[in-house]
Each structure stands twice: as structure tokens, then as C-alpha cells.
Amino acid sequence: MNQSNGTGGLSRRHFLATAAATSAALTAPAVLGQARPRVVVVGGGAGGATAARYIARDSKGAVDVTLVEPTRTYYSCFFSNLYIGGFRDFASIGHTYGALAAGHGINVVHDWAVSVDRDARSVGLAGGGSLAYDRLVLAPGIDFRPGSVPGWDLSQQNRMPHAYKAGSQTQLLRAQIEAMPQGGVYCMVAPPNPFRCPPGPYERISMVAHVLKQSNPSAKILIVDPKEKFSKQGLFEDGWQRHYAGMVERVGPDFGGDKVEVRPEAMEVVIDGEATKVDVCNVIPAQQAGRIAALAGITNEAGWAPVVAHTMQSREDENIHVLGDASQQGDMPKSGFSANSQAKVCAMAVRGALTDSSVFPARFSNTCWSLIGTDDGVKVGASYQATDEKIAKTDGFISEVGESAELRKATYEESLDWYAAISGDIFG
Template structure:
């Protein structure tokens, strides 16, 4: 058929409109749709368990901008020379090939709760029946005067594992003899791991072997911190005279930095440093705020299933959630994800939902083969996820016990990464 000018122009306009319209993804076969934003310990676990346990009855899409996920847990050991970056990296291939998950490498930039859609930076629109947010953390602007995200190359935070961790390790290794490594520790609550005080231990371990006259300065706004007695015992045993901590009583809560001059000002006193690891105050990852499910810095959730208290079709996992007693750890996120996955699968398919139980253990390495741990079991109450039992390493433990604790953490790492990524 011969096309005239009018027909050609109409066809061109229609084609242009089709290209301009956002692509709408979703299950065309009528299966319920779950979109998971964030491919870390919470999000990837939730996606895998929903896909696996539903036997394909639920269409699962995982949105994660990076193609390789580097774990925050064990990233401090990379700084200390006990791990390489390749040991920490995990891909998403098995989630796609073995579990049928649609893995989309893009940024989620919008959530329409009324229409139940997620918009991606590339323009695609993802419909959902249930949305799971596991975006980790972002930083509270202005929480460390003189520092913002544009200063992260001069003064890295290294709180999102990967290139920032590599940068901090390079800076540590380039320190001059007798130089000063400073850390601006975060206020509570904060993501851990990568725990600040394990990080200090790993920096000290490397410096002791390679730059033994160097000093470490911790500027801390908190009166106390988790496993403090164990860390201080270990620092005295392994790194005597190397580490100084300035708490709030001596100006630790009144600190500013100058990335250009590489200085730290504590209660008005200026100190020149060679490396400065700034760990700002934290809040839920940005997409939780965009979705309108945050109150203050965090996203409140129901203790029984991690469902948002502000939207019954959204669940929030891991670091971003305000859930009660559980720390903001990878173990916690993985534990919460399994409870959430069971609840979401039950809501969408009518399958049995089991009572929620949660657990967490946080291991820290103080020096070679000197590992310590703290952990707890948790159950939901009306108000929060509450600790019901706990344990912690004891001071004065034998080298054999501490080595066994470290080896236990190695086994846990292998197990949890397989549980997350398949």
C-alpha cells in the first residue's frame, strides 16, 4: 500500500508517542507482582525467598543499581588486609537464572502509592501488588559541620562498601610514618557492620605491622558503644598507646572538619590529620522518604511482619526500618527478610504464615584470630521487635576461644551470602 504524506506523518507521530511513553513492566499472566528495591542482605533475601517458596506463583522483580554487591560485613577486614575486595563481591546471576527473579539494574526514583507503581531512572514503570523497600542508609546533611557528600573523596565515609572502602584502604596505606588516622564516629543509631570500632581495630592492625609509630584518633559523640569493654581490652593488649578516643565529655560531640586543609576541630582545638574517616549521622535510604513511609529519619514498621505502619502494601527491611531492639546489621536484615517474605507470600497466595522470630549476631575482629561477638534472639510485641535473650563474648577469654569465634564468623559469612544470593 502506498503511504501519502498525511499517513506518513500520522504513523511517525504514533511511533514517537510510543517511544516517549514509559515502558510498563509486570506479569502479563495474572500472577501477583512483588517489587523489591535494594539488593543487599534484606532485599535480595526477600526476593529469593518469595520466588523460591512460591514456586513461581509470584512475579518478583528486584531493583538494584549495581551489578556487583559488596558486603558491608567483613569490609573492615579488607582495610586490615585480612580480605581482598573480590572476597566481598557477589553478583545477581543465580537469582535470575535459578529463581526466575527479574533483576533490573537501575535506580528507583519514584513510588506512586495510589497507583502502586515504581518509576525507574531509565523511565520504566513497575506495577506492584506488594512493594518491599530495603534501601540501606543515607546520611543526614550537616551532621558533621564542614563535611558533605562532595567531600567523600578527601574524607571517605566507607559506609557503603566498594569504591569508598578501596579509597580508605589506599589512604591508610599512604599515611606517612607517625601519621594520624582520625575517625569521626556516628551517633546512634547507625549501620553496623561496618562497625566503627572494628574498623579502628583493623586500621590499627595494619599500622602496627607497617607504620608502628602512627596514631589513631576517635572523635565520638556517644558516651558508650557496643562491646566497648571488649574493644578497649583488645586495644590495650594489641595496640598499646596507639588509639585515643575523645568522647562527648571532652568535646567529641562538638566537632567540625576541613577536608581541604585535612583538619579536625574538636571543641575549638584544631588538629592536623593525615587520613580522616567521617561517618555521619544516618537515616533511611532516600527511596523510603520518596515513598512517604518515613517518620523522622527512619521508616516505622509492624513488628510482626515488617509492614510499613503508613502503607499496608509496603514493607521496609533492614537499616531503613524503625523496628525496635534489633541493630542495623546484615544479619538483622536477612532475618527480617525471611519473616517479611513469608508474610508477603501468605498475603498474595493464601499460604500459611508462621509466627515471626528474629535473630542477630555481630562479630568483630580486634586482631588476627581475636574475634568477639554479641547477639540476641527477638520476638514481636505490640510496640516493637523486642530482645528476649542475648549473649556477648567475655573479657579475658583464651586465645583458643577468640580464634574459634573468628572462625565461626567465617562460616557465617559463607552461609549468609549463599542464603542471600543463592
């Protein structure tokens, strides 16, 4: 199948080039013998919406772009912790798709993609229709691995929220934190690698501590963590000591953090066989690519979709590109910034394949800001290049312990501007 698709792709490209040349020679409008090339993008987050926008904008109408996204308002996971901490209102992390439709002519379909027919090159929708494509971009984000935290499943997410897909879950978690009894316990079951937003759970701990310190200073925070180490660990632990001394306790794998189950009915967390009663339990399960990637048959045993770094094409099907959290690409962290960066490489490659636009070398970058306390921001970043094997890190930096208050404040304020900029870059 890959081979026949590949041949088809080449023929198509050749045909388009010839047709364009012919029409140019006749000085007639470029009316091709068939419809414009079609791109379907599944998932309207940092990866998918950016890809849709860049393909539509830069092809100036030469490519027909459809974006499939079930929600009318997208709440970004990035900065959702700041809502939990009281630094943002909820509306400020919500984004709609009107500008993509009105400004770039993208056909925005609010529906679930539920199947991919790779031979027929079409995507089936829960609403009953289907969409044909020449190139498919899958950017479905994450889903949770069933059974990764014994005792927890989606039917329990109201008692023990994950709040790791932003929206109602985020609001629920904040409400539960605000309703904690004085001196109560907030517990986070942290996820194993790899997972969305590596500093995310620990920024959340910071934000929960920030809220509790004001309203419930005798409360405790317990992290049950299967990992030996975590992102920005030195920076977070230093910050917790400075801002929230005595409040945060972390149980790593040495003490059973990797042997955890939950009992939602009893609000208990069982660590290495020992049950602890908690008041809020934020379970962030192990993760895998959003389900449509598995349904398309392009995921590996670990549940992620391996891609070619140069183009973000699936290693299973060159007519499918996979972006962001769902992809297994190499060294980049799963982040909104990464997805946005990968989307631009993907958009360039898709336009190059479907039109006569230029193709340039892939380049990627990522920066992740985290807020530890009021005006105390830190960041980590890196640049990456494509190799035949993977997206490979070339250089990087991280904030340091002991930076001045002025620098930390500037870093936080920089993150505010970044959020505004990337939101515009994604949603128009």
C-alpha cells in the same frame, strides 16, 4: 488511602483463594483471570536480596518477583573492615545477582528506584520505566544526614571517605591508610546513634590499628565520638590495650566529641573549637533511611521508616514492607544479619498475603562477629520476637573479656563460615 488499599488487598486475596479452589475443582491448571501477583523489591543487599530470593524460591513461581538494584556487583559492608585490615581480598566481599536471576527466576533490574506512587502501586525508575506491584519491599539501606558533620558533604568524600557503603570508598580508605606518612594520624569521626552496624566503627579501628602496627607503628589513631558508650566497648578497649597499646585515643562527648567539624581542604578536624591536623579522616556521618523510603512518604522525623514487627509492613502503608537498616523496628541492631532475618519474616508474610501459603509467628535473631586482631574474634547476639509495639529482645549473649585464645580463634573462624553461609542465603 490505607483503607482503600486494605480493602483491595483483602478482595484480592479472597479472589485468589476462590480462583485456586475453582481451578482445582475442575482439575485444570491454575490459570488465573489475571497475571501472577507482583512483588517489587528495591535494594539488593542483605535485606532485599534475601526477601526476593525467599519469596521467589518458596512460592515456586506463583509470585512474580522483581529486584531493583543499581549496582551489578554488591560489596557487603559486613567484612569490608576485614578487607581494610588485610584479612580478605576485595573480590571476596563482592556478590553478583546471576544466581537470583538464573536459579529463582527473579527479574533483576539494574536501575535506581526514584519514586513510589502508592495509589497506583508503581515504582518509577531513573532509567525511565516503571514497575507495578501488589506488594513493595523497600530495603534501601542508609543514606547520610546532610549537615550532620559541619564541613563534610558528599563532594568531600574523596578527601574524607566514609567507607560506610562498601565499594570504591572502602578501597579508597585502605589506600589512604597505606599512604599515611610514618607517625601520621588517622582520625575517625564516629556517628551518633542509631547507625548501621553498631560495632562497625570500632572493628574498623581495630583493623586500621592492625595495619598500622605492621607498616607504620608510630602512627596514631584518634576517634572523635559523640556517644558516651558504644557496642562491645569493654571487648574492644581490652583488645586495643593488648594488641595496640598506646595507639588508640578516643575523645568522647565529655571532651567535645559531640562538637566536631571538619575542614577537608586543610585536612583538619575541629574538636570543640580546637583544630587538629590529621593525615586520614574517616567521616562516618549521622544516618537515615535510604532516600527512596522518604520519597515514598513512609519515614518519620528521625528519617527512618516505622514498621509493624509481625510482618515488617510500613506503619504508613500496608502494601509496603521495609527491611533492614532503613526500618525503625525496635530493639534489633542495624546489621546485615538482622536484615536477613527480617527478610524471612517479610517473605513469609508477603507470600501469605498474596498466595494461600501458611503464615507463622514472626521470629528474629541477630549475631554480630567482630575481629579485633589476628585470630581474636568476638561476638554479640540476641533473639527477638514481635510485639504489637516493636521487635522486642528476648534473650542475648556477648563474648567476655579474658576468653582463651583458642575460643577467640574459634569465634573468628566461625565468622568466616557465617559469612559464606549468609552470602549463599542472600545471593543464592
